[in-house]
Amino acid sequence: MLPSISLNISNFHEYSNSILKQNGGTIIFEGPWLTNMKIVFTSNAMNVQHITSTKFENYGKGDDFKEIFEVLGDGIFRSDSHKWKYNRTLLHSVFKQVSFQTFIHKTFEAKVDSCLLVFLDHACKKGLQVDLQDVLQRLTFDNICSIVLGFDPICLSIDLPEIASEKAFNQLEDILLTRHIKPRFLWKLQKWLQIGDEKKFVENQKIIDHMVDTQIKCIRSRQSEIKSKINMQDKLQQFDLLTTIMNTEVEKKEQPNSIDDKFLRDTAINLLAAGRDTISSSLAWFFWLMATHPFVEAKILEEIKENLPSKESNWKELGKEGLSKLVYLHGALCETLRLYPPIPFEHKCAMKFDVLPSGHKIKSNTMIVYSLYSMGRVEEIWGEDCLEFKPERWISNKGGIIHVPSYKFIAFNAGPRSCLGKDISFTEMKMVVVAILLNYHIQLVEEHPIVPSLSVILHMKHGLKIMVKKRIV
Ligand code: HEM
Known part of the structure; x- marks a missing residue:
């Protein structure tokens, strides 16, 4: 299998999807002799339900995952059993x-207004070609830093500055992928010798740790100032996530250790990773789909206008309640996430012997990978037109959203470890869509190739090159 995978590596998602389809949804990948490598690869919804829910206790993150993602410390993504439970x-x-x-709503609304729209206005006036994927990544990085740390690095401004922490995050993500591809002994050796990618890894990790540590110090000093003033009004005005965590009481019996700086650091890094690229990747694919499906874009625009309080209303006047009424837009976002899930693969590791619903026998310590990308393309779940972008498939006859169980619509994962940021994500994505569509028309730069990258996040390999034109309403 290795030669054929190597030949198809640039087209890995499509290649693995066709292999899974030919093999009834599950294959066993065995590495070369002596590597002791065995991975069960699946897109079978029954298997996924079994792994994520029915036999949840038997499938943890596993040692390989923990080794590769050590940068996440003991945070929610990298922990199992009681540590995960406490974090959750x-x-x-x-x-x-x-x-x-x-x-969260107010912070993001202000960011979209004062940075995203200002940037697009500038690009529109100057007739610039813009990489919308990069712009959205900057927007979501600024936003998640503000939410988690209470600090905005301002990556999104008209001159698109290079911000060390944002660059460090991008590079860490790339190196994490190479750890999946390189033989384990090789990256371990590079790490030990501190050469190549592994040297860069440590340098980038230091940059991020420095940013997070500085903010933790600021939050701690603000906290002690508040305590000394005994001013409850000030206290109530601090909402960033780390401050909120410090003020949140969880039953003592569930708390294995105190909320020390290491705990805050690990929590911050995990949430920065969770909230940054997931939303920007979904939105980049969404705007590409809008540009290639103008009929859908027109319907969304019509729905937005119908729900605005008046013809002259500003996008912000829709508010949280107005956003929740945009059913067709919700369907279009679900459809984007079905075809282009920001996290394309999930790893699990079996603790004890088990048999999957597909009949495959799983020995203890076997790695199981389920492909979220392929699950969105399974005909038995989505029908013969599963490769088509059709928001209508999410809308019921009564005009509501059709509920699809999470082990089938897997973009936010399923079972007890499903995404905690799902509702926040839909609200934020809708805000960006409404703000952009009401004000601008997005045109793709011709001949610019759009292909998914092979990465831990489903980015577009060459970005999303666009031109913006003011929309005449
Ligand atoms: C479109 C946006 C998003 C998608 C598609 C998404 C998807 C996912 C997926 C697939 C997982 C499972 C990961 C794993 O177990 O390895 C996950 C977990 C998680 N997500 Fe999201 N996510 C999104 C946005 C967010 C945001 C904005 C936040 C918070 C700021 C967030 C917070 C979390 C957390 C805390 C977990 C860990 C749950 C656990 O292990 O118990 N996510 N998400």
Whole structure:
């Protein structure tokens, strides 16, 4: 199998999708002799339900994942059992706080208004070619830093500055992918000798750690100032995630260790990773789909206008409630996430022997990878037209959204480890779509190739080159 995978590596998602299809949705990949490598690769929804929910306790992240993603520390993405449970309970209690949700809404609204629209206005006036994927990555990086750390690095401004922490994040992501492809002994040796990619890894990690540590210090000093002033009003005005975590009480019995600086650092890095590229990748694919499906774009625009309080209304006047009424837009976003899930693969590792619903026997310590990319293209789930972009498939006869169980619509994962940021993501994506579509028309630069990259996030390999024109309403 290795030679054929190497030959198709540039087209890996499509290649693996066709191999899975030919083999009934599950294949076993065995590495060369002596490598002891065995990976079960699946897009079978019953297997995924079994792994993520029915036998949840038997499938953890595993040692390989933990080794490759050591930068995530003991945060939610890299932890299992009681450490994961504690992280999950704590973050869940923060995410459901209304004050925190309002803070997220207001922060993002201000960012879209003062940075994204200002940038697009500038690009429009100057007739610039823009890489929309890069612009969206900058927007979501600024936003997630503001939300988690209470600090905006301002990557998105008209001169598109190079910000060390944002660049460091991009490079870390690329090196994490190479750790999946290189033989383990090789990257381990490079790490030990501190050469090549592994040297760069440490340098980039230091940049990010420095940014996070500085902010933790600021938050701690602000906290002690507040305590000394005993000023509850000030305290209530601090909503960034780390501050909120410090103020959130979780049952003591569930708390394995105190909320020290290491815990805050790990939580911050995990959330920066969770909230940055997932939203920007979804939006980049969405705007490409809009440009290639003008009929869908027109319907979305019509729906937005119908829900605005008046013809002259500004995009912000739609508010959270107005956004929730945009059913067709919601369907179009789900359809984008089905075909282009930002996280294209998930790893799991079996703790004990098990048999999958497809009949495959799983020994303990076997790695299982399920392809979120392929699951969105399974005919048995989505029908013969599964490769077509059709927001209508999400709309019921009564005009509501059709619920598809998460083990089939897998973009946000399924079971107890499903995404905690799903609702926030839909709200933020809708805000960007409404703000852009009401004000601008996006034109693709001709001949610019659009292909998915092979990365831990489903980016566009060559970005999304566009021109913006003011929309005449
Ligand atoms: C379109 C946007 C997003 C998509 C498609 C998405 C998708 C996912 C997926 C597939 C997972 C499972 C990862 C794994 O277990 O390895 C996950 C987990 C998670 N996501 Fe998201 N995500 C998105 C946005 C966000 C945002 C904005 C946040 C928060 C700021 C967030 C927070 C989390 C957290 C905390 C988990 C860990 C859940 C756990 O392990 O219990 N996500 N997400």
